[in-house]
Amino acid sequence: MTVGQSVPRVDALDKVIGRAKYTDDLCEKNAYTAKILHSTIANGIVKSIDVSEALNIPGVVKIVTCFDVPKFLFPTAGHPWSTDPAHQDVADRLLLTDRVRFYGDDVAAVIAETEVAAKQALEAIKVEYEAYPFVLDVQEAMKPDAPQLFDAYPNNILGHSSIRRGNYEEAIKEPGLTKFEAWYETPTVQHCHIENHICYASMEGNRITVVSSTQIPHIVRRIVGQALGIPWGDVRIVKPYIGGGFGNKQDSLYEPLCAYLTTQVGGRPVKIDVTREETFVCNRVRHAIRSHLISWVRPDGSFAARKLECYSNQGAYASHGHGIAAKGMNALPQLYPCDNMECDSYTVFTNRPVAGAMRGYGIPQAMFAAESQTDDIAIALGIDPVEYRRKYLMPAGYVDGFSKNENYFDTFNQCMDKGKKYIDFDRKFKEYQKQTGPIRKGVGCSVFWYNTGVWPISLESSSCRMVLNQDGSVQVQLAETEIGQGADTAFAQMTADALGINFNKVHVISTQDTDVTPFGTSAYASRQTYVGGFAIKQTALLLKERILKYAYELTRMPSFELDLVEGQIIRKTDGRVMISLAELATEALYSMSHSEHMTSESTYQIKSNAYSFGCCFAEVEVDIPLCKVTLVDIINVHDAGQLINPALAEAQVHGGMSMGIGYALSEQLLFDPKTGKTLNDNLLDYKLSTFVDHPHLEAQFVENFEPTSSFGTKALGEPPVCPVAPAIRNAILNATGVAINNIPMTPHILFERFKEEGLI
Amino acid sequence: MAQYKLVKCTINGKETETMVDVRASLTDMLRNDYRLTSVKKGCEVGECGACNVIIDGECFNSCIYLAIWAEGKKIQTLESLLGPGGELADIQQAFIDEAAVQCGFCTPGFIMTAVQLLETRKEYTREELRKHLAGNLCRCTGYENILNAVEKTMLRRLGKL
Known part of the structure; x- marks a missing residue:
């Protein structure tokens, strides 16, 4: 295997x-x-x-x-x-x-x-x-007298969606409730792939x-x-x-x-x-989302009612549009089930660079709001933040009515157990609460969930073609693209196992050419390993059937008593090697009596989705007079199902954590309020995480085999970025007692908050 | 109007000469005139390190180094590291073994920075390595496995691993 x-x-x-x-x-x-x-x-x-x-x-x-x-x-x-x-x-x-x-x-x-x-x-x-006149702020743009970008979208509102569950207004009348309310602000950031x-x-x-x-x-x-x-x-x-x-x-x-x-x-x-400057301004950016979250909480910490409003800054054109804000909003009711909820999300045009898809697709913004407030609630009620999450997070067995996703295992607890242990959370969290002095340490945590692919909102299908060579090796083509994440390697591994040949006999054609590559929708939504896996398995089984049928002609054994194992045609009854796949493939091509080019091609339409889960634990050191945060240690723990390639999975998590660290502490695009011009459209003034901005990045996994997947796998591409910023924010809270609700948590932001809270 | 000048230099051990636009960067010359496409363009203003090459033993951002300054210099790009029979350099093998490669676009520049660092034959701590490698940006790896690849190669060369 x-x-x-x-x-x-x-x-x-x-x-x-x-x-x-x-x-x-x-x-x-x-x-x-x-x-x-x-x-x-x-x-x-x-x-x-x-x-x-x-x-x-x-x-x-x-x-x-x-x-x-x-x-x-x-x-x-x-x-x-x-x-x-x-x-x-x-x-x-x-x-x-x-x-x-x-x-x-x-x-x-x-x-x-x-x-x-x-x-x-x-x-x-x-x-x-x-x-x-122009408008840059999302809520300013919704005002009646704001400049209008498109006639078809009054008040610049591109999209508005809502969730209504139970009765919020009635539920908040319950006696003994505590109200938690805050605004959370996330910045406009850019992808910063090194190739423009x-x-x-x-x-x-x-x-x-x-x-x-x-x-x-x-x-x-x-x-x-x-x-x-x-x-x-x-x-x-x-x-x-x-x-x-x-x-x-x-x-x-x-x-x-x-x-x-x-x-x-x-x-x-x-x-x-495209130049780097154009990449920052004229491509796409991540939606800056401002969220207003109100929670009505019982003394035991349970939610009586919650209200969420999200204002997503779309910039000048629709691109991916409202899907991002809607996805972020929809994360909350599933993360912490609550009977009475009122959620509204608005995606609003402004005269800023165009926001589109970016790793996490609304979830990093949503988790910053949701998981910041989780800690505020737990700490106010004197409950350990991890224990609080254990009690109120999506429980094992939870099924979402729309996606039909099921939380099959006790994943959140398994992930948090690992994260907690690594960072020594229990001891440090208590110890760090008692600090005084200018330099203070803190630990924090955050969780997230993420979908795998886009079903049932959109089409999910994947097509695959396999072509057998004379030496028993196989070319594999999919429309699912290699973009650095390691898709080609995962596809080669899955092909080898599904067909029954050795890994080095699989040649994945990396280049997609729409004239020859089978149709597919490619790299997004952390979908490829999941959806590609179905197409690969189905296509491999079709090719295998064809091979074994031909093997009957050469071995006089029925195809149903034959199997293909590590490149050999095996008689299942006694395990004897009858002929190698290479010999069969050569004979099949050049046979004077029955020549056949062995290929297979198929489309599999996916009508399932899968919850991917994980958490982040971070430890920081805060220099209060300098208003500076140093990240000391950090771990992400993910349940992405069975790992197809553990080393590549780990590498993928490192990259997402790095992006999350930048999101938390340093990255933001700034716009000149007088002209609307992007002020820091280069890699010197835009503070992407560099080699010296990271501690060791620890990536661990819980491998619960995903039952809906052919290979037990589910989303991992985007998830690592999702929980990082709130974990760092909660660590700063543990260190200083100050809740920061704006990212990136730069010295400018910390200075204002520390002054407000009397720390400086 | 464009002015051209003859630039003679040694590239990957071979003496070469070509006429270049005096405004051209060394990145342009290496990519366009010599088709040394490992020299990548990520920013063209010395921010990202994707274009790093070694000039007379020192690593430079070739995008902010004029082609005409290369006159008489010895220039080494990633292409020089592969042995005559296709043998990989230890640092290249380490990048493969440590899963330090993802999209691969920053990889050539990182390896060239590492080559210069490793040739000092000094033993650096991980923190020192981070500082020395901080002129190269990567968005895929979080730098973690790149650090492991460089550190392990350093320790192997020093006989400590």
Whole structure:
């Protein structure tokens, strides 16, 4: 068995020797460079564009402005398409726009022979704008007199959803209740994959090929077709290795524009290589969500009633839209079941960079609010925060009526037991409550749950193709993409086991090419190992059936008494090796009497989902006069079911923890209130966690085999980021007695709060 | 208008010369003129370290090093580490063994920073290694396994593992 083993990544060799090819490495040297002119106002219209001077710059080939492009509005979100118009993503983008909605919107594009010429041309283009008032704050944008971004969305509200359970107003009248109420603020952050988005497009015949650093090639094909108003089959997307995505590349970014630009220069190759500054401003960001949470709690700590309002800052275009705020809101009633709940979430347009998918998809924001308040309640009632969670968290056996997800095991307690033990929580939590002096330590914890994939909200299906070679090795193709997480390796492991061949006989084709790769929706929602597992198993069984049928011809044994084990055809009755798969495959291809190319292909539509769980425990040291937090120790414990590859799972958790640490302590995009311009659009001023900002990252697991999965697996890609910020926040609370409800918890924030609480 | 200049230098042990735009970075020259695509572009302003190469024994962000400054220099990119028969350097093998590779985009720059560090033949603590490696950014790994890979290679070279 290969599943469950820490085999080395199938792509590691090529990556450590520099042979792995990413988009830019594949682009022809003679490709034109395209650069985009971004608006210098946050809201308004483009009245005119003068390109005459820019066109005279040597090397400039063509300039396309917002007045030239086709007017097919298209959606950008990397969601499966819905044939039901009511469930389709909002189509609000054009390739270039004369109605500018954020500082950095795309108004023109220069195609040039060199990057320098393109940049010079950008500076020479003269744009006349009519500026409108703009709004950056989510609740300001909802006010009646706020600037309106879209006529179709009054008060800028893109989406509003609610949960009503029991009777909140009646329930809060119960005598003896304590009210806990707070506002929680989470920042706009960016994915910061080290490879910026890049794509290049060219034509063959009348078809357009786009090679792109994307997570979602088949979805991008559809969107390019929609944006250009051409048949989807006229578009071919190729996805080579990509330098990270984290959700930013789960959107169609500049592929549609790039595809259009090649059509404007006779199909010659055109490359759009996004700068780091553009990545921060003109791609996607994480939704900043402001949450207002009220809990009415009985003396024993149980919830009588809860009320939650979430205000999610969408920025200028819909992208993934309301799904993120809605997902975050829906997490709470399942995390801590309560009979009387009133929840409302609003997703609101503002004149800020566009928010889209990012690792965790609303759950890091929701957990910050929910799990911060959990500690506030437990501490106020004098209950140990872990014991409090044991009592009121989603119990074993809980079933969600909508997703049909079931909490099969006592997972939360198993995870918390491990986390507690590692950090020595019981002793430290009590000891640290009694500190005085300028330097104080604290421990804190937080939990989360996460779905696996998007069923039943959207389509879940995965397709797989297997092709048998003469030597008994197999090529495997899936639309599910390798984006750094190790998907190709996990797929190879699952194929080896499902088919009955050795791991080194499986060749996963890493590159997706929509002309040849079976259809699938690719990397998002922590879905791939789960959904790909079904398609792999089903396709492997089909191939095996075909192989064993052919084996009957060569062995005169019935196929039902044969099996394929480690690349050998075995007679089940006595375990004798009848023929090797290599011999069979060679004979099958070259046989003069019955030649057959052994392949299989199938689609499996997934109609299940699975709860993934975990927790984080953190220890901090707080320097009160300096208002500075140092993270001393941290552990995440996850139940992602059976681990397909423990070493890669651990590595995945490290990365998510790192992203969570940045979210808690340092990362945020800042916007100039006077202009709407993003102020820190670079990796010096945007404080991504570096090597020295981390202690050792401890990752542990509880491996409860997920019964709905072919390989016992469930979500792990996004979950590690979800519980980190509230765990660190709760550790600061333990250290100082001060509840911080805004992240990132920078010295600026701590200074204000410590002053309020009289610590300094 | 563009001005061009002949740049002669040694790249991965081979003497080379090419005409470059005087405004071009060493990253541009290595990627475009020599197709050394291990030299990655993550920011092009010296923030992320993905383009790190070794110049006369010292590691630099090649994106903020002008190509013309390479005149007469010895330049080493990740491509130089592979032996003639395809043998991996110890640090490359360690990155594989320690699961220190994910998307792989920061990997070449990290390995080149590590190569320079390891060539000092000094023993660093984990905290010191963190500081020395802090010029390279990674979003996938949380740096944990990269640290393990570099530390283990260091200890092996010093005969302590």
